[in-house]
Amino acid sequence: MSLHNSADLVLSNSSSVVVSVSESLISMPVLLFVGLGLIILAIVYQLVLYPFYFSPLRTLPGPPLGPNLLIGRFRDIINGEAGIPQREWVKEYGTAIRVVGPIGIQRVIFSSAEALQKILSTNWLFNPRPSFMREVLGLVTGYGLLTVTGDRHKQMRKAMNPAFSIPNMTAQTDMYYKAIDGLLAILDSRVGKAQVGGSVEIMYEWMSKVTLDIICLTGLGYEADSLRNPHNELANAYEDLISLQTGRNLARLIAILSIPGMSTFLGTELAWRHRSAISKIPLLTQTTILVDAMHRIKAVSASILREKMKEAENLENNEDTAAKKDIMSLLVRARMADQKIRGSIGSGLGPVPYAMSDAEMMDQVLTFLGAGHETTASGLAWTLWLLAKDTVSQQRLREEITPHLAVTESDGLRKIRLGYRELKDLVWLDCVVQESLRLYPPVPMTFRQAATTDYVDGVLIPKGTLYYIPIRVSNTLKDVWGEDAEEFNPSRWLPEKNLGSVPSTLTFLAGPHACIGKTMAIIEMKAVIAALIANFEFSPSYEGQKANTTAAVTMKPKDGMPLLLKKIVQ
Numbered sequence: 001m002s003l004h005n006s007a008d009l010v011l012s013n014s015s016s017v018v019v020s021v022s023e024s025l026i027s028m029p030v031l032l033f034v035g036l037g038l039i040i041l042a043i044v045y046q047l048v049l050y051p052f053y054f055s056p057l058r059t060l061p062g063p064p065l066g067p068n069l070l071i072g073r074f075r076d077i078i079n080g081e082a083g084i085p086q087r088e089w090v091k092e093y094g095t096a097i098r099v100v101g102p103i104g105i106q107r108v109i110f111s112s113a114e115a116l117q118k119i120l121s122t123n124w125l126f127n128p129r130p131s132f133m134r135e136v137l138g139l140v141t142g143y144g145l146l147t148v149t150g151d152r153h154k155q156m157r158k159a160m161n162p163a164f165s166i167p168n169m170t171a172q173t174d175m176y177y178k179a180i181d182g183l184l185a186i187l188d189s190r191v192g193k194a195q196v197g198g199s200v201e202i203m204y205e206w207m208s209k210v211t212l213d214i215i216c217l218t219g220l221g222y223e224a225d226s227l228r229n230p231h232n233e234l235a236n237a238y239e240d241l242i243s244l245q246t247g248r249n250l251a252r253l254i255a256i257l258s259i260p261g262m263s264t265f266l267g268t269e270l271a272w273r274h275r276s277a278i279s280k281i282p283l284l285t286q287t288t289i290l291v292d293a294m295h296r297i298k299a300v301s302a303s304i305l306r307e308k309m310k311e312a313e314n315l316e317n318n319e320d321t322a323a324k325k326d327i328m329s330l331l332v333r334a335r336m337a338d339q340k341i342r343g344s345i346g347s348g349l350g351p352v353p354y355a356m357s358d359a360e361m362m363d364q365v366l367t368f369l370g371a372g373h374e375t376t377a378s379g380l381a382w383t384l385w386l387l388a389k390d391t392v393s394q395q396r397l398r399e400e401i402t403p404h405l406a407v408t409e410s411d412g413l414r415k416i417r418l419g420y421r422e423l424k425d426l427v428w429l430d431c432v433v434q435e436s437l438r439l440y441p442p443v444p445m446t447f448r449q450a451a452t453t454d455y456v457d458g459v460l461i462p463k464g465t466l467y468y469i470p471i472r473v474s475n476t477l478k479d480v481w482g483e484d485a486e487e488f489n490p491s492r493w494l495p496e497k498n499l500g501s502v503p504s505t506l507t508f509l510a511g512p513h514a515c516i517g518k519t520m521a522i523i524e525m526k527a528v529i530a531a532l533i534a535n536f537e538f539s540p541s542y543e544g545q546k547a548n549t550t551a552a553v554t555m556k557p558k559d560g561m562p563l564l565l566k567k568i569v570q
């Protein structure tokens with residue numbers, strides 16, 4: 001209403017209307033002023049008053065809050081190598097520190113084994129993954145085991161544990177070798193073409209392909225063959241997804257997903273159909289690449305799951321179908337068995353077993369692909385980098401492995417056919433893989449959030465506090481690992497060094513949310529590394545090459561890790 005119109009109203013109406021209209025005219029700017037004042041006060045409170053003067057955490061040591069109170073230490077975190085600014089802060093300020101991030105959000109870093117044990121194991125139910133993390137993980141890895149908490153997590157984990165048992169892992173090792181043979185053949189031909197000087201290969205890309213092929217076969221019984229088929233839809237979609245993974249994009253995604261309902265919307269068909277319109281909104285341009293990639297991944301996953309269910313039914317009906325050993329087949333069959341018991345128990349007789357819904361099964365497919373692919377690929381790329389720089393360890397590994405691998409007549413390559421037990425018994429291989437996973441943990445950090453107010457390490461932690469779980473920091477603490485904690489020294493894992501008394505690394509985390517795929521990842525890494533080292537010599541691709549990490553959810557080499565490969569003459 002314009003001022004002119006209001007004046008007409010004053011003249012033509014009763015006195016009560018005159019009063020109320022003139023009051024509203026007076027109160028409007030006042031209201032605006034008060035509103036603005038409150039917003040400024042809230043900002044000052046959040047950025048200055050609370051962290052400096054009121055927070056119970058203000059007495060904890062830590063890096064200074066400034067220089068820019070709006071973004072806190074965000075610039076150090078985003079520009080630094082994953083986990084390294086935090087390591088420096090822990091060295092300088094101690095085992096319980098406070099770091100203030102963007103918009104005044106405080107995070108606490110505990111690095112003592114006791115505190116981490118309390119947060120991750122003893123009191124795990126009161127320290128769930130924070131919701132921003134569940135939103136991000138849910139969008140890219142489905143709302144499976146990585147996002148659920150409490151009783152739902154317990155049920156789901158119980159249903160899934162048997163599929164990841166050692167006997168199942170042992171039965172699966174054969175399934176790795178098809179993909180590994182394919183990788184050896186491709187690299188051999190590329191190195192052969194390059195002749196004397198060897199060939200520079202972007203190792204992260206190869207590791208990403210071989211691990212995708214392996215997880216598809218072992219996890220889902222699906223032949224992706226991304227190594228040989230550059231147009232494989234799943235591999236292409238994952239390539240798009242991986243290309244988005246930088247710290248900055250992750251920070252942007254977290255900001256977008258903090259809008260209520262956003263993560264659900266981005267996962268819908270509607271968002272996918274209108275992705276080109278959505279991409280015009282500046283902050284959402286990258287997000288639509290993610291929406292599209294996830295749409296393609298979900299379409300393939302849904303068809304894999306449908307296939308599994310059909311196979312399981314055929315098996316039930318004694319049709320000519322062999323029982324598949326991949327994890328999804330095991331889960332589908334276990335679910336059928338549970339559903340049968342549920343049906344026969346009827347109402348009220350005994351405990352009804354939990355059976356995953358179709359949607360939950362679908363989320364597990366996405367979780368296996370998301371959690372089991374890039375992590376292992378990063379672990380492999382870092383291991384090759386460390387071996388490329390440490391030629392003595394590389395040669396020692398070759399000498400240990402070579403007698404166990406037979407040369408094939410046709411191509412002169414040493415093919416790996418070792419089983420779970422044999423891989424486990426190769427001592428130096430174990431030392432190398434453990435040490436690489438310690439120094440370059442593919443997941444360098446994670447988060448938890450205090451659901452209740454509690455004391456940790458004698459510090460009062462208010463409800464809602466964000467815990468930065470310092471995986472890489474904890475793996476390289478000098479107090480625990482010795483003066484050479486930040487160096488690659490596989491021999492620290494030799495049985496005679498008796499590391500048994502030292503707490504294990506946090507690479508796969510600890511407690512009820514610890515990685516379910518740990519054994520699988522380690523066997524897979526060993527099999528790939530053994531085959532590569534037996535056939536090729538690895539060295540840095542140029543003088544002065546350095547490892548550049550980029551970290552969103554996983555820590556990868558920024559440049560894809562170019563390494564020089566030369567064939568070992570058998």
Ligand code: HEM
Pocket residue numbers: 129145146147157219367368371372373375376379441442443446447506507508509512513514515516517518520521522
């Ligand atoms: C080197 C490879 C791997 C590393 C370093 C790794 C690391 C981790 C870490 C640190 C977590 C805990 C995350 C958190 O709670 O914030 C985790 C959880 C998980 N990982 Fe892995 N992982 C690897 C491979 C795999 C593989 C091969 C699979 C499965 C096929 C897998 C499946 C999972 C699942 C399902 C969870 C959630 C467990 C739960 O909350 O109960 N991971 N992983």
